[in-house]
Amino acid sequence: MFSFQPSARIRPSPFFEAAVADGLKTANVYNQMIMPTGFGDPEGEYWRLINGVSQWDVGVERQVQLKGPEAGRLAQVLSTRDLSNCKVGQGKYVAVCDHAGTIINDPILLKLADDLFWLSIADSDVELWAKAIAAERGLNVDICEADVSPMALQGPKAEDVVAHVLGDWVRALKYFWFRETEIDGIPVAVQRSGWSKQGGFEIYLKDSTQGTRLWNIFKEAGQPWGIGPGAPSTPERVESGLLSVGGDTDDRTNPFEVRLEKFVDLHVPDDTVGIQALRRIRADGIRRHQLGIVLEGDRPAPLGMRREDVVLDGRRIGMLTNCVWSYRMKANIGFVLIDSAVPVGTEVMVARADGPGRGMLVEIPFR
Ligand code: THG
Numbered sequence: 001m002f003s004f005q006p007s008a009r010i011r012p013s014p015f016f017e018a019a020v021a022d023g024l025k026t027a028n029v030y031n032q033m034i035m036p037t038g039f040g041d042p043e044g045e046y047w048r049l050i051n052g053v054s055q056w057d058v059g060v061e062r063q064v065q066l067k068g069p070e071a072g073r074l075a076q077v078l079s080t081r082d083l084s085n086c087k088v089g090q091g092k093y094v095a096v097c098d099h100a101g102t103i104i105n106d107p108i109l110l111k112l113a114d115d116l117f118w119l120s121i122a123d124s125d126v127e128l129w130a131k132a133i134a135a136e137r138g139l140n141v142d143i144c145e146a147d148v149s150p151m152a153l154q155g156p157k158a159e160d161v162v163a164h165v166l167g168d169w170v171r172a173l174k175y176f177w178f179r180e181t182e183i184d185g186i187p188v189a190v191q192r193s194g195w196s197k198q199g200g201f202e203i204y205l206k207d208s209t210q211g212t213r214l215w216n217i218f219k220e221a222g223q224p225w226g227i228g229p230g231a232p233s234t235p236e237r238v239e240s241g242l243l244s245v246g247g248d249t250d251d252r253t254n255p256f257e258v259r260l261e262k263f264v265d266l267h268v269p270d271d272t273v274g275i276q277a278l279r280r281i282r283a284d285g286i287r288r289h290q291l292g293i294v295l296e297g298d299r300p301a302p303l304g305m306r307r308e309d310v311v312l313d314g315r316r317i318g319m320l321t322n323c324v325w326s327y328r329m330k331a332n333i334g335f336v337l338i339d340s341a342v343p344v345g346t347e348v349m350v351a352r353a354d355g356p357g358r359g360m361l362v363e364i365p366f367r
Helices: 016-021 042-051 071-078 126-137 158-166 168-172 208-221 234-240 275-284
Strands: 026-030 033-038 054-057 063-067 091-093 103-105 108-113 116-120 142-145 149-154 178-183 186-191 200-205 228-230 288-295 309-312 315-326 331-339 347-352 355-362
Touching: 016 033, 016 054, 016 208, 033 054, 042 054, 042 228, 042 234, 054 208, 063 071, 063 126, 071 116, 071 126, 103 126, 108 186, 126 142, 149 158, 149 208, 158 168, 158 178, 158 200, 158 208, 186 208, 200 208, 234 315, 234 331, 288 315, 288 347
Parallel strands: 054 228
Antiparallel strands: 026 033, 054 149, 063 116, 063 142, 091 108, 108 116, 149 200, 178 186, 186 200, 288 331, 288 355, 309 315, 309 347, 315 331, 347 355
16 A cells, blocks of 8 residues: 655645545646645546535645745746736746756746736746845845735636625626735635636635635535536646646747747846746747647547657657547547647647557647
């Protein structure tokens, strides 16, 4: 019998105990934290997200705080998206690249004040990166991890639940905009966001001692709408085309290759990390692109490590970066990162762990 050995370096989120009490069955590691992934009924959890409302412990989305007179400067230096029009109370999805233009994180940036930002990060150490860049540039910014942990409510009924707890004003929140408030004395920020395309909100808990209480407030409020525990859903996020940096990218992937050109503004100041490389890459031409693939076969393929080769006419053209059974499409689907000369509609082979498989390249998001 295998069991997981707790460690001070693998941190649980403030909602972890509540998730365990609600029947947590599987977890993963993300940002050196425990990321709940399932409660024992993957298909039921998927359909609840599609048709109802699902409650997620996404405390692994750590908040790197930038504070001080040059916090806005640093936010721009770290992000290839133009932030000059970002308002207080607004969030933006941004790409963080290294000096070679390789994407190393894709946080949601929240502007809390002119001198205060949070980077709600994906799975890599942006705090360390931000401290190094700020120090080398001599920027006057205090960088730390804030005591802030997101919990997500996702699905078509999430808005009713959040409005029931907080009031009808939440219905007017625009995508990625947020407001700071309190719930029964618990300090939070409420944002229309979340890692699904089913709609919903994230409640950023600003006091890690209150995780169980906040979890249970939403759990109880959501009963009339059939709320239940869940986690970011791989089938849903792949069907919807949401990127997982680190999973769907490798150590030389630029944002253009993975459908993030909207989030690269080539006119940002020259001192934005990676922008000069991205201008050159854009001018030279993009060598790879990300497409969807629908594999042949009518039953779920085994899960596991998946960076299998994609082959066309005996030549390796790229890799499969994820693969999952789609309950909606009744097929194994995934993303490929391949030679940009190979278009949608091409039939390719994938060197799967369980034998070669045929697949059709399709547009993302999947229809
Ligand atoms: N919420 C919060 N923090 C996060 C995530 C989140 N940090 C880690 C991770 N998720 C960051 N990655 C993403 C990736 C995609 C989106 C959000 C966060 C996303 N993308 C939409 C899309 O691609 O269609 C919309 C982008 C846009 O139009 O601006 O939502 O989920 N707090």
